[in-house]
Amino acid sequence: MIVVDDIHKHFGGFHAVDGASLTIREGSITGLIGPNGAGKTTLFNVIAGLLPPTSGRVTMHGEDITGLPPHALFHKGLLRTFQIAHEFHSMTVRENLMMVPGNQSGETLWNAWFRRGMIASEEVALRRKSDEVLDFLTIAHLADEKAGNLSGGQKKLLELGRTMMVDARIVFLDEVGAGVNRTLLMTIADAILRLNRERGYTFVVIEHDMDFIGKLCDPVICMAEGRVLAEGTLEEIKANEQVIEAYLGTGLKNKELAG
Numbered sequence: 001m002i003v004v005d006d007i008h009k010h011f012g013g014f015h016a017v018d019g020a021s022l023t024i025r026e027g028s029i030t031g032l033i034g035p036n037g038a039g040k041t042t043l044f045n046v047i048a049g050l051l052p053p054t055s056g057r058v059t060m061h062g063e064d065i066t067g068l069p070p071h072a073l074f075h076k077g078l079l080r081t082f083q084i085a086h087e088f089h090s091m092t093v094r095e096n097l098m099m100v101p102g103n104q105s106g107e108t109l110w111n112a113w114f115r116r117g118m119i120a121s122e123e124v125a126l127r128r129k130s131d132e133v134l135d136f137l138t139i140a141h142l143a144d145e146k147a148g149n150l151s152g153g154q155k156k157l158l159e160l161g162r163t164m165m166v167d168a169r170i171v172f173l174d175e176v177g178a179g180v181n182r183t184l185l186m187t188i189a190d191a192i193l194r195l196n197r198e199r200g201y202t203f204v205v206i207e208h209d210m211d212f213i214g215k216l217c218d219p220v221i222c223m224a225e226g227r228v229l230a231e232g233t234l235e236e237i238k239a240n241e242q243v244i245e246a247y248l249g250t251g252l253k254n255k256e257l258a259g
């Protein structure tokens with residue numbers, strides 16, 4: 001579905017991504033792991049159109065999408081989740097969902113202003129869709145809560161929910177489990193699995209929690225120093241000498257991998 005071919009991203013003289021190549025198979029939940037500073041987030045940002053690569057190519061279904069802006073990728077169903085922006089904290093959970101289709105589509109302010117005159121039937125449809133999404137994510141009871149009052153994990157579910165308001169095909173999740181309690185992490189994992197199996201979403205997931213990766217991801221790709229070191233099942237990755245060395249080299253004493 002996605003082919004990343006020899007991507008380089010330099011910041012001044014620093015090679016954050018240094019010739020990364022990988023393939024994302026349609027229908028997979030692909031895990032991206034690697035020590036801090038490996039270049040995972042930078043590579044995500046290049047693929048998702050937030051950073052232009054220094055060189056290299058990204059294709060989606062064979063079409064060159066290198067450097068396309070996020071809203072163009074959004075229309076192709078390629079989404080990267082973001083933390084709910086501060087200004088949306090005072091809106092309810094449902095409102096945060098209802099505004100997604102118009103908000104991310106790269107419309108001009110002028111069009112956005114016109115949308116306020118949105119006919120009632122469109123608003124009803126959006127509301128129904130939002131409530132379906134909240135049901136799916138098991139957070140229907142939070143519909144009228146202000147987004148700013150949600151816990152860290154509930155906000156992650158809302159971020160995932162935002163991808164369900166449009167026809168997402170492939171979703172990039174960067175450390176969706178960071179700072180989330182165990183129970184909610186498993187709710188998030190379940191939602192990802194169900195979106196994958198029932199709705200055909202492809203996922204690429206950066207995560208440090210190896211239980212989470214093991215439960216969801218096949219294959220797992222390990223990056224270090226801006227390059228792909230290895231790809232395989234989590235078991236294969238854990239047994240890979242170069243991978244172990246990369247984690248040891250960061251002084252983590254292999255804690256993450258062992259965990």
Ligand SMILES: Nc1ncnc2c1ncn2[C@@H]1O[C@H](COP(=O)(O)OP(=O)(O)O)[C@@H](O)[C@H]1O
Pocket residue numbers: 011014015016034035036037038039040041042043
């Ligand atoms: N905008 C930037 N300017 C300079 N250096 C950056 C920038 N973004 C990331 N880096 C550096 O690139 C390297 C890779 O970062 P990152 O992609 O965030 O790694 P990871 O997500 O794997 O932890 C790090 O050393 C980081 O400090």
Ligand SMILES: [Mg+2]
Pocket residue numbers: 040041042
């Ligand atoms: Mg990162």
